[in-house]
Each structure stands twice: as C-alpha cells, then as structure tokens.
Amino acid sequence: MLIVYRFLLAVLDMTENNVAEIENWQHFSLNQLSLLYGFSRDTIQKRIEEQGINPAGIKRTHKVYHGGEVARAVFQPFGKYHGxxxxxxxxxxxxxxxxxxxxxxxxxxxxxxxxVDVNDVRTTMADIVRPALQLLQILPDILERDFNVPIDAIMAIEKRIDALRNEWAEQLEEL
Incomplete structure (x- = not known):
C-alpha cells in the first residue's frame, strides 16, 4: 500500500500542472524515485550509475529515468558480483x-x-573396521576346521578377503 501511495505522489508531482503527460508517466527524477522507492537520492544515483542506466529524458532541467529500469537496479543485490x-x-x-x-x-x-577432524574420522572408521577384518582373517581357518571346506574353496575365500582388506585400507587412506 505504501508503494502505491508513493507512486501516486511521484506521478502527481511530475509537471507544473500536477498532471503527468501520458507518454512520460513512467519517467521520474531522482527525487521522485527516492520518494517512490524509499531510498536516498545518493543510493539511487549510485545504483543508476553502477548499472549504466541512461536518462529517459530531461524535465525542467532535471534528468528523468524510466521507473522500471531503475526499480531493477535498486532492488537487485548490491555489488558488482550480484550476490x-x-x-x-x-x-x-x-x-x-x-x-x-x-x-x-x-x-x-x-x-x-x-x-569433525579428518584424523578422528579415520581413527573411528579403523576402530569399526578392525573387528570385522579380524573375523574375516580367521574365517578360512574356521571353515576348514569346523566345516571341512575343500582347500581350493578356502584359497578363493582368502583371496577375496585379501582384496576386501586392501580395498578398505585404500578407502580409509582417502578420507
């Protein structure tokens, strides 16, 4: 509601007769833009210069600017990197x-x-992996002794356990 009020004040103050010319109804001076948008003249002037907005014309020796162009410049993030x-x-x-x-x-x-510090993460992960790895190391012996698994199957299991152990070690190093 406040912006509508400010807009009406700015439009009504555009000419000496307090009536805006139809083709220039969107053109505002720095004072009018300041009143309309609620920013200081200096802020509006700085944003206009920063964005390279050219005046839309001159009214009573004052430069006037298109309200929409200035609105985009005023309300976008400040600075050259645009947020x-x-x-x-x-x-x-x-x-x-x-x-x-x-x-x-x-x-x-x-x-x-x-x-968390990366060294703490490595230590914790190693503490988690260590018991599982110890079980996997003795698994071939348990399978051979208690279940009479053939030696060629035991060799294949040991090979896979070694590959898994190496893979876990590499992953811990990458942390």
Missing amino acids: SKNPDDMEPKDRKDWYQGESERLKIAQQLEQL
Whole structure:
C-alpha cells in the first residue's frame, strides 16, 4: 500500500500542472524515485550509475529515468558480483570478508561439534573396521576346521578377503 501511495505522489508531482503527460508517466527524477522507492537520492544515483542506466529524458532541467529500469537496479543485490557466492567473482575486499566469514563459520561449527577432524574420522572408521577384518582373517581357518571346506574353496575365500582388506585400507587412506 505504501508503494502505491508513493507512486501516486511521484506521478502527481511530475509537471507544473500536477498532471503527468501520458507518454512520460513512467519517467521520474531522482527525487521522485527516492520518494517512490524509499531510498536516498545518493543510493539511487549510485545504483543508476553502477548499472549504466541512461536518462529517459530531461524535465525542467532535471534528468528523468524510466521507473522500471531503475526499480531493477535498486532492488537487485548490491555489488558488482550480484550476490554470487563464488569468491573468484568478488571484489578483493568482498573476497577477503567472505573468507574471514567462512573461517569463523568453520571454527564455530567445529566448536559445536558439527565438524569433525579428518584424523578422528579415520581413527573411528579403523576402530569399526578392525573387528570385522579380524573375523574375516580367521574365517578360512574356521571353515576348514569346523566345516571341512575343500582347500581350493578356502584359497578363493582368502583371496577375496585379501582384496576386501586392501580395498578398505585404500578407502580409509582417502578420507
């Protein structure tokens, strides 16, 4: 409702007769745009310059701009990188601030135990895998002794267990 009120105020103030010319009803001065959008003249001027918006004309020695073009410039994310979260697209100051913020975020996440050190993960995973691996190591002996499994089957089982052990070791190293 407030934006409609501001729009009406800006449109009514466009000419000396307080009536807008039909072909220029969307053209506003910096003061009118400031009143319409609720931003300071300086902010609107900065956004207009940043986006390279050209004046739509001149009214009573003042430049006037198309309201829709200025609205897109005023209400889009501020800065040259337009809200990108990729630090490579940011200005140096913004990039520095982003990295400092990320560093602080990671410290807090680690303090809250939302992040775990990779060495702790490796140790925990090794502790989980170790008992299973020990059982697999003695499985061929149990199969041979208690179930009289033929030696060629035992050899195939040992070969698969060795491959599995190597695969687990490689996966733990990759963590």
